[in-house]
Amino acid sequence: MSYELIGIAVLWFFLYGYLIVASIDFGAGFFAYYAKVTGKNHIINKLIARYLSPVWEVTNVFFVFFFVGLVGFFPDSAYYYGTALLVPGSIAIILLAIRGSFYAFENYGSKKSNGYMFLYGATGLLIPASLSTALTISEGGFLEVKEEQVSLEMSKLLTSPYSWSVVFLAIVSVLFISASFLTFYANRANDQAALKLMRSYALFWSIPTIIASLTTFIALSQHNEQHFENMMDLWWMFGLSVGFFMIAMLLIYKGKQYGLAFCAVMFQFFFAFFGYGVGHLPYLLYPYLTVYENATHQTMGTALIIAFIAGLFLLIPSLLLLMKMFLFDADYVKGKR
Amino acid sequence: MFELDSVIMSRMLTAMTLGFHIIFATIGVGVPVMISIAEFIGIKKKDPHYRLLARRWTRGFVITVAIGVVTGTAIGLQLSLLWPNFMQVAGNVISLPLFLETFAFFFEAIFLGAYLYTWDRFKNPFYHWFLSIPIVIGSSFSAVFITMVNAFMNTPDGFTMKDGVITSIDPIDAMLNPATPTKVFHVLSSSYLTSAAILAAITAFIILKRNSHSYHRKALKLTVTATFIFAVLTAIAGDLSAKFLAEHQPEKLAVAEWHFETEEGADLILFGQLTEGNQIVNEIRIPNALSFLAHGDLNSEVIGLDQFPEDETAPLWVHYMFDLMVVLGIFALTVSLLYLIFTKVKKWNEHNKWLLILLVANGPMAMLALEFGWIYAEVGRQPWILRGYMKVENAATASQHVDTMFFLFLGLYILLGTLCIIVLRKMFKNNPVELELEEGKPTSGGDY
Numbered sequence: 056m057s058y059e060l061i062g063i064a065v066l067w068f069f070l071y072g073y074l075i076v077a078s079i080d081f082g083a084g085f086f087a088y089y090a091k092v093t094g095k096n097h098i099i100n101k102l103i104a105r106y107l108s109p110v111w112e113v114t115n116v117f118f119v120f121f122f123v124g125l126v127g128f129f130p131d132s133a134y135y136y137g138t139a140l141l142v143p144g145s146i147a148i149i150l151l152a153i154r155g156s157f158y159a160f161e162n163y164g165s166k167k168s169n170g171y172m173f174l175y176g177a178t179g180l181l182i183p184a185s186l187s188t189a190l191t192i193s194e195g196g197f198l199e200v201k202e203e204q205v206s207l208e209m210s211k212l213l214t215s216p217y218s219w220s221v222v223f224l225a226i227v228s229v230l231f232i233s234a235s236f237l238t239f240y241a242n243r244a245n246d247q248a249a250l251k252l253m254r255s256y257a258l259f260w261s262i263p264t265i266i267a268s269l270t271t272f273i274a275l276s277q278h279n280e281q282h283f284e285n286m287m288d289l290w291w292m293f294g295l296s297v298g299f300f301m302i303a304m305l306l307i308y309k310g311k312q313y314g315l316a317f318c319a320v321m322f323q324f325f326f327a328f329f330g331y332g333v334g335h336l337p338y339l340l341y342p343y344l345t346v347y348e349n350a351t352h353q354t355m356g357t358a359l360i361i362a363f364i365a366g367l368f369l370l371i372p373s374l375l376l377l378m379k380m381f382l383f384d385a386d387y388v389k390g391k392r
Numbered sequence: 393m394f395e396l397d398s399v400i401m402s403r404m405l406t407a408m409t410l411g412f413h414i415i416f417a418t419i420g421v422g423v424p425v426m427i428s429i430a431e432f433i434g435i436k437k438k439d440p441h442y443r444l445l446a447r448r449w450t451r452g453f454v455i456t457v458a459i460g461v462v463t464g465t466a467i468g469l470q471l472s473l474l475w476p477n478f479m480q481v482a483g484n485v486i487s488l489p490l491f492l493e494t495f496a497f498f499f500e501a502i503f504l505g506a507y508l509y510t511w512d513r514f515k516n517p518f519y520h521w522f523l524s525i526p527i528v529i530g531s532s533f534s535a536v537f538i539t540m541v542n543a544f545m546n547t548p549d550g551f552t553m554k555d556g557v558i559t560s561i562d563p564i565d566a567m568l569n570p571a572t573p574t575k576v577f578h579v580l581s582s583s584y585l586t587s588a589a590i591l592a593a594i595t596a597f598i599i600l601k602r603n604s605h606s607y608h609r610k611a612l613k614l615t616v617t618a619t620f621i622f623a624v625l626t627a628i629a630g631d632l633s634a635k636f637l638a639e640h641q642p643e644k645l646a647v648a649e650w651h652f653e654t655e656e657g658a659d660l661i662l663f664g665q666l667t668e669g670n671q672i673v674n675e676i677r678i679p680n681a682l683s684f685l686a687h688g689d690l691n692s693e694v695i696g697l698d699q700f701p702e703d704e705t706a707p708l709w710v711h712y713m714f715d716l717m718v719v720l721g722i723f724a725l726t727v728s729l730l731y732l733i734f735t736k737v738k739k740w741n742e743h744n745k746w747l748l749i750l751l752v753a754n755g756p757m758a759m760l761a762l763e764f765g766w767i768y769a770e771v772g773r774q775p776w777i778l779r780g781y782m783k784v785e786n787a788a789t790a791s792q793h794v795d796t797m798f799f800l801f802l803g804l805y806i807l808l809g810t811l812c813i814i815v816l817r818k819m820f821k822n823n824p825v826e827l828e829l830e831e832g833k834p835t836s837g838g839d840y
């Protein structure tokens with residue numbers, strides 16, 4: 056494999072990681088708020104806090120890793136995306152900043168107020184929506200490049216059915232991933248009330264997820280036919296994705312093997328995400344940037360890959376330790392310590 | 393007279409975000425060191441006071457880290473959003489340390505999560521202390537890597553450029569450019585100094601306001617001793633930085649010193665004012681000291697501003713930034729030394745009111761010194777963003793919306809700053825140390 060391909064594969068993998076861990080976090084915010092409004096907050100909020108408190112900073116680093124790595128491997132992307140995304144990017148930063156810091160303030164600082172819960176819930180949905188614009192833009196057709204000046208055509212973006220279907224898909228996926236994880240976590244914590252509630256959320260949000268996936272497919276075929284065709288050639292990846300979705304639903308419906316069910320959800324998104332990503336190649340930003348023409352120099356690419364491998368030796372054991380302490384430690388999960 | 397184009401707005405937004413991030417980043421670099429030291433002493437001496445100290449510092453630290461993380465994410469994205477042309481070039485050559493920095497973040501974040509929630513989990517308390525080591529390594533190395541990037545902007549190295557195209561790259565040379573050693577040393581030592589000084593200031597403040605408990609007296613001794621050690625290191629590092637500048641970036645030193653003519657045996661000028669024709673009045677003049685600062689030799693030659701085209705040197709007001717930094721550095725050194733002398737001399741009381749007031753003042757002043765130092769370093773590099781290769785005006789985004797974003801972020805930082813203070817005050821007011829000591833074990837905050 057060429058260093059360009061390794062580079063984009065690594066980045067895509069971390070973006071996938073962010074998709075999963077951040078979805079759990081964002082969705083949890085929405086559920087916490089929803090539970091509060093419907094008077095069920097005593098059931099799930101403790102559970103959510105126990106999982107999220109130790110890991111929120113790690114979630115953020117996945118994101119930082121992705122954009123720093125993107126600029127490292129493909130410096131030209133800074134130029135195009137940087138210029139185009141000033142406004143949506145800044146809004147996303149502000150939302151992330153409010154969410155992250157408020158989270159710390161409330162959890163470590165004081166009691167949870169209503170205003171805080173609302174912000175926590177709302178940002179959980181708005182952030183994925185605003186971040187997903189970057190993926191939408193990558194399909195091409197939303198940028199104007201005149202005399203070396205790049206600008207984003209806001210009105211086109213806001214009136215495109217494709218753009219809205221991506222936003223919708225992002226939001227429902229977040230809720231589905233989060234609900235299926237929290238179902239698993241509630242089961243581990245042996246918290247029957249929370250389990251029942253989260254299981255019903257997981258079942259509920261599965262339907263819009265599959266509908267949104269289909270509509271996005273259709274909207275993409277209208278917007279970027281080339282990409283759509285590429286994805287059709289990778290039909291088996293999407294087939295696997297749907298297969299894993301069915302397995303997950305079956306298990307959750309039957310009420311057993313929640314851990315396995317969540318793994319199936321992760322595979323579902325893994326195949327869909329990589330099917331989408333591979334179909335997107337070689338373009339990083341259609342039609343301006345490709346992974347081959349706009350990659351960094353070979354020397355830097357190699358150095359980054361070496362750094363990455365060395366970094367993994369540090370990262371994987373540490374992540375395993377964290378998971379062992381908080382995710383798989385039965386006493387911690389149950390709130391005994 | 394003042395055209396608010398996207399270049400100026402981008403500069404203001406960058407400066408504002410960095411100026412705000414650096415407050416929390418510095419605390420993020422320095423405080424883990426202090427926490428680790430306190431916990432270690434506590435375990436070694438079997439003194440619960442020190443462990444409680446570490447625990448209470450950690451609680452406040454979590455709040456400041458959160459702001460460090462979110463503002464860091466902001467500046468990380470803003471570098472691409474506001475300086476796309478710069479990142480396009482720099483991304484080719486200097487992305488390695490930026491990338492390595494994310495691993496440092498990962499390392500720190502993972503172990504911070506583990507450290508926070510495991511105070512009472514282990515039978516052997518050293519196991520918990522071990523968890524603090526990766527936090528110290530992670531946060532200090534994030535400072536090391538980001539400082540390498542900043543050093544690169546001052547003395548770019550490790551690549552060859554032909555007709556505006558980069559031809560060959562050596563990522564390691566770029567990381568270890570001439571500015572790196574002194575800059576890294578000075579940034580680390582000043583972060584440690586600032587954090588120690590702030591913790592000392594808080595402790596001194598509590599002793600001033602309430603009766604001092606032996607817990608507070610121990611905390612003061614620890615933090616002021618640390619302040620002294622780090623102040624000495626910072627002064628050494630600052631001196632080395634000046635010698636580095638004299639050799640590799642003489643225009644930056646000259647502009648800070650209002651050193652207009654190249655000469656031997658140059659005087660050091662403190663403060664003062666400029667009249668027409670750049671005559672210096674009302675200054676404090678230390679004969680031959682600039683030559684000494686620059687080369688360690690009272691009669692050496694120091695290059696002046698006459699050697700550089702006028703449009704390639706920075707504004708002259710950075711002189712004040714430099715002077716204020718140095719004066720505040722000497723202040724930190726003196727006050728902490730004074731306290732240490734007072735503790736040694738039996739007849740003198742180190743908890744003397746005036747000494748405590750000076751220690752309280754020293755905390756915010758160290759943070760100011762840090763800000764002045766960065767402003768000097770950054771503005772002193774002007775007009776370059778990549779010295780010798782790219783000017784700031786050619787690096788900025790062309791987007792027309794930077795001004796709106798500036799005000800959005802201004803609002804965000806005001807909000808975060810205010811809430812941070814409110815939350816921290818509430819956290820410690822509702823849970824005074826006396827209460828925690830009485831009950832024999834920490835109370836509030838759930839797990840940690």
Ligand code: HDD
Nearest residue numbers: 575578579582627630631633634718721761762765766769
């Ligand atoms: C608590 C903070 C603090 C204190 C007390 C000092 N400094 Fe400093 N100084 C910094 C914090 C700082 C800094 C924020 O860390 C800077 C900004 C950028 C950098 O590399 O370090 C800096 C930059 C900086 C530079 C420019 C380096 C460059 O741009 O490459 C010089 C020459 C000095 N310092 C010299 C000194 C001297 C002679 C001091 C005498 C005691 C001193 N500093 C105290």
Ligand code: HEM
Nearest residue numbers: 403406407410411414538541542766767770771776777784
């Ligand atoms: C953290 C402490 C820092 C502070 C307080 C700081 C402060 C500033 C200030 C005041 C400016 C505006 C200068 C002017 O417009 O005249 C500036 C510019 C800038 N700084 Fe720094 N800086 C810091 C560190 C860094 C680091 C580590 C980097 C690089 C990785 C960096 C990159 C930049 C860039 C790209 C600009 C805009 C271009 C320019 O005006 O030179 N800064 N910074």
Ligand code: HEM
Nearest residue numbers: 115116417420421457460461464465467468497531535538
């Ligand atoms: C252009 C300059 C800078 C950029 C792009 C930058 C980037 C970042 C980013 C993206 C984060 C968030 C990491 C996370 O998600 O955990 C962060 C946090 C941090 N930054 Fe900065 N940073 C800059 C300047 C600095 C400087 C000058 C220092 C040190 C002197 C510093 C030290 C830290 C530390 C220690 C953290 C971890 C948060 C904490 O523990 O408080 N940064 N930075």
